[in-house]
Amino acid sequence: MKNKVDSDLKNIILAKIMSYDDDYELFIGGGKPLNKDDLVKNIENETEVGKQIIKIQSDFMRDLVSGNIYKMMSDVL
Amino acid sequence: MILVTRPNHDGGTNYLYYWSGKVIEETKKKSVDVIDLAKSKANRKNFISYLIKQKPSIVWVNGHGNDDCVTGFNNDILISTSDKNLNLQVKVFVARSCRCGKLLGKFLVNNGVGAFIGYLDDYIIKTSRKYTTRPWLDPVAGLFLEPSNYIITLLTKGHSVDETNDKSKKMILMNLKKTLVKDADDKNDLGRWLWHDYKNQVALGRLEIKV
Numbered sequence: 001m002k003n004k005v006d007s008d009l010k011n012i013i014l015a016k017i018m019s020y021d022d023d024y025e026l027f028i029g030g031g032k033p034l035n036k037d038d039l040v041k042n043i044e045n046e047t048e049v050g051k052q053i054i055k056i057q058s059d060f061m062r063d064l065v066s067g068n069i070y071k072m073m074s075d076v077l
Numbered sequence: 078m079i080l081v082t083r084p085n086h087d088g089g090t091n092y093l094y095y096w097s098g099k100v101i102e103e104t105k106k107k108s109v110d111v112i113d114l115a116k117s118k119a120n121r122k123n124f125i126s127y128l129i130k131q132k133p134s135i136v137w138v139n140g141h142g143n144d145d146c147v148t149g150f151n152n153d154i155l156i157s158t159s160d161k162n163l164n165l166q167v168k169v170f171v172a173r174s175c176r177c178g179k180l181l182g183k184f185l186v187n188n189g190v191g192a193f194i195g196y197l198d199d200y201i202i203k204t205s206r207k208y209t210t211r212p213w214l215d216p217v218a219g220l221f222l223e224p225s226n227y228i229i230t231l232l233t234k235g236h237s238v239d240e241t242n243d244k245s246k247k248m249i250l251m252n253l254k255k256t257l258v259k260d261a262d263d264k265n266d267l268g269r270w271l272w273h274d275y276k277n278q279v280a281l282g283r284l285e286i287k288v
Contacts, residue, residue, distance in 0.1 A: 020266065023206040029141065029175040029199035031087025052199070059276075060269040069253070069272060076250045 005046055005054055013057045014043055028052065078110040079229070080133035082119040084140050084150035092202060093139040093173060095213035096222040100229045109233055119149035124156065125163070134168040134288045137229055142174030142195075145181050158184040165189035168288050169238055173225050175199040178279045186282030192238040194228055194245075198277040201270040220256065220267060221274060224248035237287050242280035249275040 017039050025033045028049060034042070042050035063069045081101060085094035094115065101111055112127050114120075119140065128136065138147045138155060146157035156163075158180055170185050172178070172195035182193035202222065208215035224245050231241040253271045260267075 016266070024266075025204050025206050026270065027089045027092070027202045027204065029089075029201070031089045031141070033088050033204060056201075056273045057269055060272050063272065069268075072275075073250050073254045073257075076247050076254060 005051060009058055010043060010046075010054060013054050014040065016057065017043065017053075078112065078131060078133040079104060079135040079137060079233070080112045080114070080124075080127050080131065081137045082114045082124060082139060082149050082155060083116075084119040084148075085116050086151050089202070090140055092204065092212045092215070092218055092222070096218070096226060097137070097139045097173070099213065100226045104229065104233055107233060114149070117150045119155070120153045121149065121155050124149060128156075128165065128167070129163065132166050135171065135229070135232055136167050136169070137171045137173070139173045142172060142177040142181070144176050144179040145184070147172050147174045147177050147181065156185075157181065161188070163188070167191065168286055169194065169232055171195065171228055171232070173200065178277070178281070182279070182281045190282065191286045192280060192282035192284060194238065194242055194278070194280045196274070196277045197279055198273070200225075200277075201273055203265075203267055203270050217265075217267070220252040220271060221249075224252065224274075225278075232288050235287050237285050238280050238282070239284035242278065242284075246275055246278055249278070 020036045022036060024036045027033050039053060043053055081097060083094045083097045085091045101113055105111055112131060114123050141148045141152055146154045149155045166189055168191040170190045170193045175196060176198055178195040178197040182195050185193050202218055205215050205217040212218065227248055228241055228245045231244055249271055253268055256267045
């Protein structure tokens, strides 16, 4: 199915989000902050926001593992 | 002269309202004229009127946005890619708004604006619930908002758009580094969102411009 999220990736990210403190709060563009439950529901339901969170998380993990982030940070004093 | 918009009609814009206020105070102390369209004054009628009559050299929009527009109070569209005949004479347009780097930024630099700094995707801010009633003191939000505040500080100090964007992005990286050093597992997950904002901040147009 087009745009279907990899279930292993989704579960890894869900596990990460579930480890957040209960008062976790994030603004992703909109006016209302997303709390931990909001993030979990959006990911579980693969909403547009949920897919966006999954992409951001997986991009970060990929860039961390590839060394890209440390390479960029090494330029910073 | 700087034209600033900073609505405060919801949680997200409220954070931008207070944090941009800090830069406005500092900028006024440098004897730079600031037109501050705050709260409900951040509407299209005021924005377009000041844009055309006052011809500010810097425009700084704080608020929600989309690929093709930026908005003000109650999401009133301030300017969009439909505004084809405005004869804009702005040197630098800075948008602390989601996604408008994709289409609006390119449209602006092709229609009279010298350069644009903004974001290709959603601008993300992690906040701390302890500071909901005092957002201007939120140190977690500061990791995200200080680098984008720094854009205006640098431009008013005479740095080029290219230098400004570069230094602002380096500040995000410094904050990312601090976060990872303090919390190697990034339990608070700040790193992911900082990295996202870093990758999506762009400068378009004539990057050598200085104000």
